[in-house]
Amino acid sequence: MKMQRRTFLATAGATGAAGALGFLGLDLRPSAAYAQQATPKKGKVTTTICPYCGVGCGLLVTAADGKVINTEGDPDHPINQGSLCAKGSALYQVPNNERRLTGVKYRAAGSDKWEEKSWDWALDRIAEKIKATRDETFQTTDSQGRVINRTEGIACMGGAALDNEECYTYSKLARALGVVFLEHQARI
Numbered sequence: 001m002k003m004q005r006r007t008f009l010a011t012a013g014a015t016g017a018a019g020a021l022g023f024l025g026l027d028l029r030p031s032a033a034y035a036q037q038a039t040p041k042k043g044k045v046t047t048t049i050c051p052y053c054g055v056g057c058g059l060l061v062t063a064a065d066g067k068v069i070n071t072e073g074d075p076d077h078p079i080n081q082g083s084l085c086a087k088g089s090a091l092y093q094v095p096n097n098e099r100r101l102t103g104v105k106y107r108a109a110g111s112d113k114w115e116e117k118s119w120d121w122a123l124d125r126i127a128e129k130i131k132a133t134r135d136e137t138f139q140t141t142d143s144q145g146r147v148i149n150r151t152e153g154i155a156c157m158g159g160a161a162l163d164n165e166e167c168y169t170y171s172k173l174a175r176a177l178g179v180v181f182l183e184h185q186a187r188i
């Protein structure tokens with residue numbers, strides 16, 4: 001059977017049921033039944049956004065006893081409607097990973113050693129560096145005397161894990177500092 005991609009997506013989206021793919025000779029009902037069984041019956045479920053790419057798929061995360069015990073696509077999320085790619089499906093490996101860094105590591109200029117630091121120390125250090133760099137590089141006028149009030153000494157970059165409100169706040173902060181090199185990896 002010949003079918004355009006657009007027709008396929010429209011049909012699959014309209015039905016939203018595993019059995020609806022029968023026209024392709026696929027019977028997904030066993031998979032759907034297994035997925036329902038596999039959903040944990042305990043723990044607290046919260047929603048989150050996949051941090052890996054700019055698509056921004058939504059996930060349901062189940063945690064119990066201080067540990068993530070399940071992640072799956074959020075069927076109510078408007079972007080992915082329950083689906084996840086292979087990377088997003090493996091997201092539970094991020095929190096449940098003995099190699100995950102959970103604290104601040106600092107290597108001073110010229111040093112060959114990493115030091116453990118507190119989050120408060122890191123925030124203060126970042127604030128001090130931003131302030132010093134801005135003070136040193138702030139330009140009030142350009143070469144023709146026009147007011148510009150900007151710094152070219154700092155660049156800011158957002159990422160796919162930031163939601164709309166965080167991006168809005170982040171861009172306001174950057175603009176208030178006079179940052180002109182402001183970018184975002186997701187571009188959505």
Ligand code: SF4
Nearest residue numbers: 050053056057085088
């Ligand atoms: S699940 Fe896949 S497509 Fe969706 S945001 Fe994550 S990496 Fe991107």
